[in-house]
Amino acid sequence: MRKILIIGAGKSSSYLIKYLIDKSPSENLEITIGDLNVDNAKKLVGNSSKINIIHLDVFDADSRSTAIKSADIVISMLPARFHIEVAKDCITYKKHMVTASYISEEMQNLDDDAKANGLIFMNEIGVDPGIDHMSAMQVIDQIRDKGGKMILFESFTGGLVAPESDNNLWNYKFTWNPRNVVVAGQGGAAKFLQENQFKYIPYDRLFRRTEFLDIDGYGRFEAYANRDSLKYQHVYGLDHARTLYRGTMRRVGFSRAWHVFVQLGMTDDSYTIEDSANMSYRDFVNAFLPYSPTDSVELKFRHALKIDQDDMVWDKFLELDIFNAEKMVELDKATPAQILQKILMDSWTLSEDDKDMIVMYHKFGYELNGEKHQIDATMVVVGEDQTYTAMAKTVGLPVAMATLAILNGKIKTPGVQIPITKEVYTPILDELETYGVVFNEKEVPYLGYNPLNA
């Protein structure tokens, strides 16, 4: 029996656990799930009595090391900041490790130790990061293998509500941590490369500098720039690309309306509002508008944000009920971002039978034999329900597949790594296709941004 320890059985582990349970007879797996709270694990495991579920506090060194010692490989589905304790034990007890999180500096520092012990520490193998790396590198490697030279790479991902559950004016619901959505884009200007020019977009312009993307059968989306589009430039081997852009996808119109919250200061998470608990939603909005003894909050809002009488964006705000003088914030010492999150959660929380959707869009521009070409690749995954979400599927399946591939010796190269080599991405992308995670590639005319270069 090969022993797999899964630490953390939260929202995104449903498919991961189901996949491994399904494979356990043929693959001879003994699965242990450890979590602080075992309820979700029990629900996910259901009647599979062969799965061990243990109470595990990752900060309790004794029980953590005991659990890790007796496993062959460890999957950490904890929040990223908790991986490092697990990773250190994995070095000590010589266990492989898999996470879906970005490699932290502390994790990267274990690279030498992992290599010295022949251990594979696979990270960033969820959806974004994860499937984006694998699907991008597969096409980039194909282009290179036929002698092409990459000149443009753009990559966009969005976690959205599925069309069949899309019934609000923002065409958006929270399918992931709402807090991350409210503070998205903060912390510094977005930086990207366009036709060899570095471009910078400050937070207060970010949601007005969107571009449109169309996916066959799913219509039009928009995307705003991520903080650092150049993060993987070197890792992907794109040092000579003229254009590099990474972005986040929303349905058209979301960003322009969101920009209003940004401008008013409602997404600020750096200070608390006085007496927030006793404010109405209307009071909250009014705190960001000039004082008037007579003018309505609505008119002050329209005036401050230059929203014309006939601007459709207005209905988006009405729908959120932000002018309601009866609904109370009821959060003590809350930041604007926390209050806005609460208001949005009233409207944007998924219902029991709502489905989520993950969308991804890559653009690959390249030169081959003196001609310029472009391949666009798109992926859409729709969830089944609130347990088997598209998010859980696209995060959990690659993690699970990588775990088996490591156990089966198909992934061999040791070290702290991300899934950008053929060894890793080829089998996983192939298997993902059988689960409906499919990229549609099509050749399109190379546009770039400068006709002189096209």
Added chain:
Amino acid sequence: MRKILIIGAGKSSSYLIKYLIDKSPSENLEITIGDLNVDNAKKLVGNSSKINIIHLDVFDADSRSTAIKSADIVISMLPARFHIEVAKDCITYKKHMVTASYISEEMQNLDDDAKANGLIFMNEIGVDPGIDHMSAMQVIDQIRDKGGKMILFESFTGGLVAPESDNNLWNYKFTWNPRNVVVAGQGGAAKFLQENQFKYIPYDRLFRRTEFLDIDGYGRFEAYANRDSLKYQHVYGLDHARTLYRGTMRRVGFSRAWHVFVQLGMTDDSYTIEDSANMSYRDFVNAFLPYSPTDSVELKFRHALKIDQDDMVWDKFLELDIFNAEKMVELDKATPAQILQKILMDSWTLSEDDKDMIVMYHKFGYELNGEKHQIDATMVVVGEDQTYTAMAKTVGLPVAMATLAILNGKIKTPGVQIPITKEVYTPILDELETYGVVFNEKEVPYLGYNPLNA
């Protein structure tokens, strides 16, 4: 002889040194000036051979304590973060101390020690903070003494160019640390109180939420809100005021144009621009605008910021020459704020014969015998030249006067303090008047912001 040690003889110490030299025969003063660089001190002292000028590194504990030990009182004109070493020595050697800086937490923590040793540590006794405290508290105390109840307090200060030297379209030149001007307003939302409502203005709206102020003989100014208008609420005894606002004054039109830089992200000091040294001013502007192979930077700028063809604000940007493709940034690894500062210094640096100006405006609203009243108090000080500036005068004279008042036992109360008691402000404001630092008070109709309360 009473021995005064002045540490730091920078830009703002000209009047301080001149005042003390003038007083030294009648007041029996022995003055020592210590600085890392003694050149400016030598220039300021001129032929006064009786002044000791010593080379002093405030981080060299030996020479610092030797200098402090042999003084009766120490004035620190160093940047605020350097005061604390001096202050600790002043406790050790039982010396009084005077600074024009905000009280840091470390300084405040010396309060018990200062009191136990009968030492006066006077801080915030420059112009802002300083003259603002004193002039405000004098009027507030007068209102209270006649039984009035404060309901509104607004206070505005500006360091500007004098009308006779005001010859650019921004009506602004750097009369103080340019860096502080470029990053002004950053670091969190501005918070104030208006008719008992807390109001918050994020940085990206700050320069559009200005109000106008008129000063007789000097025309119209505008003011944007300071970070924390409530900072002195309790200290001034204004716990029941309905309106509290502190702001920074500029000439009309400055803020609306400055807002353009904020929106583009040019005031950001948190990251560096790629290859900044080899950029032209035009490249710098273009880095914040969408890519186009054909459209001009000028039109992209107008379009992004919605600047109409006939908008007068346009000439302000032309005047700064920000679209010049020949002028180079020449700053390595520079932040946007650093580059913008360089561009502005080309245009906004005071010439040899330019004069600066300090303006201050207080509004006091109060209730007396069931009636509402308002007093507006304004102060304007114009500099003589680039050494004897209005800034140096309004910072240095109160420091110097407080120093003498402490030596002469007119200020008696020990402890870490700011100048808000009659003991301190009455003699200093009286003496400042003889130097032309005069507040004009006038009664005006109480406006407030709500006619129902007026």
